[in-house]
Amino acid sequence: MSSAVSGAVRLAVIYYSSTGTNTAVAKEMANAAANAGAEVRLLRVAELAPRAAVESNPAWAANADATADIPEAGPDDMLWADAVIFGSPTRYGNVSSQLKQFIDSLGGLWAEGKLADKVYSGFTSSATLHGGQESTLLALYNTIYHFGGVVVAPGYTDPSKFTDGNPYGTSHVDAQGQNPVDETTLRAARVQAERVVRFARAIKTGSAADGG
Secondary structure, three states: OOOOOOOOOOEEEEOOOOOHHHHOOOOEEEEEHHOOOEEEEEOOOOOOHHHHHHHHHHHHHHHHHHHOOOOOHHHHHHHOOOOEEEEEEOOOOOOHHHHHHHHOOHHHHHOOOOOOOOEEEEEEEOOOOOOOHHHHHHHHHHHHHHHOOOOOOOOOOOOOOOHHHOOOEEEOOOOOOOOOOOHHHHHHHHHHHHHHHHHHHHHEEEEOOOOO
16 A cells, blocks of 8 residues: 655554454555555565464454455564554563564664654454453554654544543454444544554654754
């Protein structure tokens, strides 16, 4: 996905999804950002689980097959981006090992200061109500502080946020696959993506004006 607008904000939506919940949210964010004028890359991180484990869960296998054409994220995507939205299911109140592996591969860029001054945000999902959603996003944002990035969370900045109720980032409870991503979550995704693009554009424009 690319809107290739000259001077546009460049946004990478980088996510991990096992059974498809985060895939749906990531696609909605990518579409909303493109509609807001951003040039967008929708990217998944590499799967670490063995194929046998993936195939043991029909939903997991179906999502793997359905998203095989989505490119895998790499360090160059981080260099390209003005803003990054990371997505991960909750794993014991933390990000998934797959997303963590990708983040851990960025040490060289971090050491060179090339991850600083970008806008970052995050989204998540869990099987149960609450289920570690807020702690997952807070854990993710700890990484951004080390990057020297600018965290742009949705906050309670739109009336719809009082419906979905998570100011840290979009989150969804899938109830072991019983609750597909609904309009409440999709609306939260759009609000968050548009806010990220707006702030990234302001920072990019201001930096250009200052000669940065």
